[in-house]
Amino acid sequence: MRMGVCAAVLLLAHATSASAAPGGPVVNAPVGLVEGQVVGDLAVFKGIPYAQPPVGPLRWKPPVPVPSWTGVRPAHDFGAACVQPPPRPGSLYADPPAKMGEDCLSLKVWAPKAAKRAPVLVWIHGGALVGGASSEGLYDGTRLAEHGVIVVSINYRLGVLGYLAHPDLSAESPDGVSGNYGLLDQIEALRWVQRNIGAFxxxxxxxxxxxxxxxALSVMYLMASPPARDLFAKAIAQSAYMISTPTLKEARYGEQSAEENGRRLAAAVGAADVAALRGMDAEALTVAAVKAGYGPWGNIDGHVLTGQLVDVFDQGRQAPVPLLVGFNSGEIRSLRFLAPPPPTDAATYETAIRHQYGDLADAYLALYPASDMGESILANTRDALYAWTSERLAIKQTALGQPAFLYLFDHGYPEADAKGLHGFHASEIPYVFGTAHGTPPYWPKVADAPAEARFSDAMMDYWTSFARTGTPSAAGQPAWQPYDGAAAYMHFAATPQPETHLMPGMYALHEATVCRRHAAGTLPWNWNTGIMSPVLPAKTAGCP
Structure with missing residues (x-):
């Protein structure tokens, strides 16, 4: 008989199996006995499978739950990272996994040894849906778990293996859909948590x-996805981007259908059919897909995703949960490939903006003036992707009657600032996780200084208290007010400072831009902004 779902199931003295190390914690979970390791006051379990390996005939199939096992399963080592291309040489995000493969649907649990009905934070790694892994040092959950929460980090299928849609794959599906496999993996991991986390x-x-x-894009997908409903009670989205999403079978908003993208990819790699695609080596296919320009995205299939994110959130069909959301001041400083180079002179810049933005050009140039084109281009690209999305999410959750807590991460430190990377994309992560020691090789190193440690402690307090209660708070730090009617937000600069009315005029401009593109039905909204923008449609009913 299984034991109860509380901390008492942690058998910290001796495991009964010969495979268990002396003193290793053993959890009697519904899926089976799992043996981890003691790390200070934590019990840590690595590489627990939550779904069967998606290989052979299970490639491009929804995840199949892992069956329960007998005996004690050691959980001492990270599972393989999901298949991904080599990182770009010299990238400050480059942190190649020690091992990778298609058998990658696993998760890791950091649990306080005395945990009893503790809050749970499930972390979904970034990496453009192409790379990344839960084993990265940035995502070590030790420090967060020491704040009394259980941290779970997951792997999910990436790239062409995670998001390929194709007419033949849709024909195989009882729902008539394909793609979204990486998102379905995340949903299955959340179901695993629902079934098993009580035992931890x-x-x-x-x-x-x-x-x-x-x-964070995945968090928005999950908030919008009917199959994910009721699998989580709160959400945190750091540097999310609410871009236009391909439709499974139709060309919409200037994008080919997801199935057509898949058909073109198959032709580009010389695969006559899905059977040929399944016969290809996973790593070779992944690299070939990148070279062919294939981009992995969720797709609107009417089942996993039922509408454009802007529509779902406008219509109040997203998960009604408390939300913590924000972005970084220097997002594009480390993602300059998303922004175009400045024109040769200010007059060319202003002429382009007036041509492309029409009646919105004055508002645009007030925010992003020609007098400093380089900074204006970085700021506009940041705002069109990340700042607008963050404030929009706060507004829409507030409209649902849910508390939303908005932030701007504007914290710099000497090595990053010296390299022109103040507040760069993802630079909040080592502060949120307390993992300044675990950054990738080319990452600007965080100073080992008391002020940096205090700042990280404050962010960990805010994040873990939100996971616990739905309200972020930190010992000795200012109260973080919900966005609500006052448009409140927390400005994480040298220290956390509460403020109101983030970047006046920014949200209104980008909301009008997206609204007009959406109304036209022929234009995407993503990084084609600023001097890269198409000519915007004129103002129409329902759009500013």
């Missing part, structure tokens, strides 16, 4: 789903 001392009714960049 967690509260399945108090799960927060959290992620950064592509992980």
């Amino acid at each position: 001392g967690g509260d399945p009714a108090n799960v927060t789903v959290a992620g950064e960049s592509a992980g």
